[in-house]
Amino acid sequence: MANETPVGEVLEFIKKGLSNEEITKQLEVKGFNLQQISDAINQAKIKEGVEGNMPEQNMQEQQQSMEQDIPLPQGQPEGQVQSPGVTEVQGGMQEQYQQQEQYPPQQAYPQQSQSYGDMQALVEQIIEEKWQAAMKDMGDVRVFKARVSDDMEAVKQELVRTQKRLEDLQVAVMGKVKDYSDGVVKIGSDMKALEKVFTKIMEPLTLNVKELGRISEEFKGHHKRKK
Numbered sequence: 001m002a003n004e005t006p007v008g009e010v011l012e013f014i015k016k017g018l019s020n021e022e023i024t025k026q027l028e029v030k031g032f033n034l035q036q037i038s039d040a041i042n043q044a045k046i047k048e049g050v051e052g053n054m055p056e057q058n059m060q061e062q063q064q065s066m067e068q069d070i071p072l073p074q075g076q077p078e079g080q081v082q083s084p085g086v087t088e089v090q091g092g093m094q095e096q097y098q099q100q101e102q103y104p105p106q107q108a109y110p111q112q113s114q115s116y117g118d119m120q121a122l123v124e125q126i127i128e129e130k131w132q133a134a135m136k137d138m139g140d141v142r143v144f145k146a147r148v149s150d151d152m153e154a155v156k157q158e159l160v161r162t163q164k165r166l167e168d169l170q171v172a173v174m175g176k177v178k179d180y181s182d183g184v185v186k187i188g189s190d191m192k193a194l195e196k197v198f199t200k201i202m203e204p205l206t207l208n209v210k211e212l213g214r215i216s217e218e219f220k221g222h223h224k225r226k227k
Contacts, residue, residue: 006032
């Protein structure tokens with residue numbers, strides 16, 4: 001990429017009658033960026049305007065030079081009136097110079113307007129290039145929106161599946177809790193039934209023990225009487 005501002009090349013292009021867009025394209029091909037091109041165009045316009053005002057100054061210098069270089073006839077004093085031809089030439093040049101002083105060139109305003117238009121065109125071109133670069137990086141907006149919509153739909157489906165799994169897990173846990181509760185109730189019922197069975201078994205056993213004790217006492221009493 002070139003590092004210098006191509007003011008000279010812009011002046012050459014302007015002399016050839018190229019528009020700002022054509023100048024921009026020509027300089028972009030040579031490796032200049034838009035900032036360098038914009039600065040070069042502005043400097044070239046300013047330089048062109050300054051050089052456009054130079055003929056007025058040159059005319060004044062030429063007039064003074066002609067007044068100094070016109071020789072006086074021999075023998076004629078400096079205070080005498082000059083010849084009609086010389087007087088008419090000087091008078092015409094003086095009148096032309098006075099008219100130029102009364103009506104100065106009005107090139108600044110069109111140049112400023114043109115420079116503003118050029119700057120606006122360059123700004124629009126820069127914005128367009130930035131937009132194209134952003135679109136290139138991002139891709140087609142419709143494709144991007146479709147991709148985002150698909151991703152959101154996939155996330156939604158995954159959330160639905162996760163919610164279904166949580167509901168199934170909750171049902172399974174509640175089923176296990178219910179089974180455990182039913183098991184505890186059943187064990188309680190079995191314990192009560194077993195208690196009743198033990199009660200029925202213990203009553204005859206207790207009676208048998210009492211009867212056995214009574215028989216033992218009677219046997220002991222009978223044995224003592226024999227002695």
